[in-house]
Amino acid sequence: MPQIVIFDVDGMTCRSCEQVIGDALREIPGVIEVEVSLKQQRAAIRFKDAAAEPACDAVNERLKAHGYVVFPRGERPTGCSVGGGRDPLKARLGRAIAVLGIAVAVLLVASPLRGIVPSIGAGASIGAMFGLGVIASLSSCLASTGGFMLAASARDPSRRRTILMHIGRLAMFALGGVVLGASGSGIPSISSSWYGVFALVLGIGFLMVGLQLLDLAPPLSRLGIALPSRLHRVGDRVAESRGAFAPLLIGAVTFILPCGFTQTAQALALASGSATSGLLMLIAFSLGTLPVLLGISWFGTAATLRHRMVRLLAGAVLVLFAFGQIEGGLTILGSPVTAATIVAPFRSKDVSAAIPDGEEQVIRMTVAYGTFQPKNLNVRSGIPVRWDIDGQDVSGCASSIVVPSYGIKKELIKGLNVIRFTPTQIGTIPFSCGMGMIRGTITVL
Incomplete structure (x- = not known):
């Protein structure tokens, strides 16, 4: 007579976890059907009869390589040798470290060192996209992409097949970057305000996922959507393929x-509006995911990468990304309160003062290598300003500059660019490149 056993599951963070766990449990002899619920954090297994029901440890052995732990419904994981409940003291200590890390991130964004805080946008730097890939490989993508690659490698663990899979992945991301970037060039230009909204939404999303990785918030991905089961079956068939080109197709x-x-990286490649930029952005992103995914494929386990300290590190870095992104969004939208405006009154150096020139005052700035030099400028209230901008490198985000407080948006050209305005109110005026990734301030005295 069929027997149904329900286990609580520890370690599920996204919809793809349901598929990974379900596939692993269906390989247990005697299993007829498996239903896994991310929302309930449970797995229901239907066996042919009571005799076929395995012990909890046997189920955990099946999930060990994927980094999940099951335990009898309603019981703490101490009943299973693979798992174990978290020490309350260690949990509190971990949360304290996480909160301290967030505080450091806030102070860093609000300090003169904020220039090193990464921000992602259309035309994002290669380094930022690579970093995003590294974080992706340590978070929710580990369940979907990592689980898929692990399953494919388990069927044929040869190094040649593994290398070909990753070559196929890199090639597809390169091709996808070209197609998305080229397609984005046909999209009509949108206002900088929309870029600001996009940056804010992206930053808030990063923050929520980062908090989840730091165990300070429930998994945001419970609200996510899963691929249709039909596509999962297609993926399974591809993973089981044995043809000469199968490894490339799997990747x-x-x-x-x-x-x-991944979808964020693809959207940014589309927003770049350039086939070349899209290519470089998605190649950088995929290379960022390569070390972790290659390690999973070769060593056959994702459990180590689910270690709490690894997740905390990924979460802390992602929170840093988030604050940089939110700061950029607020700057583009012309918010009077940003990290830059808060610290402006305390800044005593790295400021360039205006030079009198007849009835005008002149400030000079260079755009080069993804930076504004200098990025902090001082002017006098009530005197017309001539802002000379030397465009040495005006690609990507740095191809335009916006000053929301004065309604200024200027496309930059290589060479001299001139912006004129008259400051009328004492205070700090934030400005940025078109997507808010490069930022500076004009302090009106």
Whole structure:
């Protein structure tokens, strides 16, 4: 007579976890059906009869490589040798470290060192996209892409097959970057305000996922959507393929697997509006995911990467990304309160004062290598300003500059660019590149 056993599951963070766990449990002899629920954090297993029901430890052995732990419904994981409940003292200590890390991130964004805080946008730097890929490989993408690659490698663990899978993945991301970037060039230009909203939404999303990785918030991905079961079956068939080109195809399929970070990278490539930029952005992102995914494929386990300290590190870095992103969004939208405006009164150096020139005052700035030099400028109230901008490198985000407080948005050209305005109110005026990734201030005295 069929027997149904329900286990609580520890370690699920996204919809793809349901698929990974379900596939692993269906390989247990005697299993007829498996239902996994992210929302309830449970797995229901239907066996042919009571004799086929395995012990809790046997189920955990099946999930060990994927980093999940099951335990009898309603019981703490101490009943299973693989798992174990978290020490309350260690949990509190971890949260305290997480809160301290967030405080450091806030102070860093609000300090003169904020220039090193990464921000993602259309035309994002290669380094920022690489960093986003690293974070992605340590978070929700580990369940979807990592689980898929692990399953494919388990069927044929040869190094040649593994290398070909990752070559296929990199090639598909390169091709996808070209197609998305080229497609984005045909999208009509949108106002900087929309870029600001996009940056804010992206930053808030990063923050929520980062807090989840720091165990300070429930998994945001419970609200996510899963690929249709039909596509999962297609993925399974691809993973089981044995043809000469099968490994390349397996790697290519990861381009469409569900991962919020992957979709974010793809959206940014589209927004770049350039085939070249899209290519470089998605190659950098995929290279960022490569070390972790390659390690999973070769060593056959994702459990180590689910270690609490690894997740805390990924969460802390992601929170840093989030604050940089939110700061950029607020700057583009012309918010009177940003980290830059808060610290402006305390800034005593790294400021360039205006030079009198007849009836005008002149401030000079250079745009080069993704920076504003200098990025903090002082002017006098009531005197017309001539802002000379030397455009040495005006690609990507740095191809335009916005000053929301004065309604200024100027496309930059290589060479001299001139902006004129008259400051009328004492205070700090934030400005940025078109997507808010590069920021500066004009202090009106």
